């Protein structure tokens with residue numbers, strides 16, 4: 001019998017308990033023993049809940065019980081999750097988490113602490129919800145030199161852009177609808193400005209290079225400036241606009257960014273719609289692989305947490321390997337990143353734009369008073385300099 005405690009009985013924490021209840025037969029047959037939720041830590045009581053007898057309000061009850069070998073930290077946020085996680089690992093109790101803020105901020109220190117105490121710090125649910133991506137990077141792809149990761153890592157922004165694309169509505173209207181449906185927070189800034197995706201790509205990038213990619217260093221642009229007119233041009237091109245997070249090995253080191261990109265219908269991420277997430281990973285000998293599924297939600301995220309519990313239970317007294325050193329990676333700047341750009345300028349700037357940008361592909365979406373085009377591949381610094389010379393830029397979106 002593996003006895004566990006769940007910290008936080010909110011959406012994901014209650015999902016962890018539900019997954020264990022629902023799939024106890026499958027879990028027991030794969031693990032060779034049962035998993036029992038012995039404690040649920042929460043400030044609240046849950047009268048009438050089938051697990052109300054397991055609810056405790058004092059973390060020390062959990063730490064004092066030698067039966068507890070794994071803790072699921074599903075509280076979210078930095079404190080008290082960080083203090084509780086450190087204390088658990090110091091006691092040799094493995095911690096499985098969905099807390100991307102904590103993993104992005106303190107992942108390597110907590111992994112090291114787990115290693116020195118013969119236990120594990122696992123975080124499959126912190127990126128892509130129920131999509132297996134951390135375990136593939138740590139286990140299945142260990143023979144690969146990973147060269148790039150491109151992902152749709154935020155369900156809220158993918159939902160918003162999908163419906164701007166398909167229904168022709170503006171950002172503010174679809175944001176309200178997403179909030180009504182519970183897909184967007186009341187304060188949507190972390191999602192729509194890119195912070196959430198930046199934390200997730202920082203975690204994946206760190207696993208890609210084995211050292212610490214700080215999310216604060218990642219260049220980030222949100223989706224708030226994307227308009228229905230931009231989608232009219234995308235349709236004219238047979239393209240769409242997607243909220244991407246990417247990591248690239250470059251000649252000079254390593255680059256990561258979060259921004260909306262215009263992508264071709266042939267791109268594997270084009271068909272990833274609504275709240276779905278996907279991660280596209282390219283390795284030097286394997287080539288391309290893609291991981292797709294529900295990037296958020298109670299049961300998908302909880303399923304990933306429970307898969308980590310099973311992994312810990314299979315390695316009692318040992319550390320499940322994860323290479324993520326504390327040394328910070330110096331990222332190359334946005335100025336050097338090269339791509340093509342979709343650009344809209346006022347119609348009177350057409351001659352200046354053609355003169356400055358050289359050979360471009362013009363795009364006609366039937367919108368008067370504008371000239372739109374796609375540039376050749378150029379650095380972001382050269383693009384900004386060119387825009388400065390032309391002036392009158394209405395919008396610009398990166399493309400591959």
Ligand code: HSE
Nearest residue numbers: 153154155156295296
């Ligand atoms: N707000 C996040 C998203 C939740 O929209 O993807 C899952 O991390």
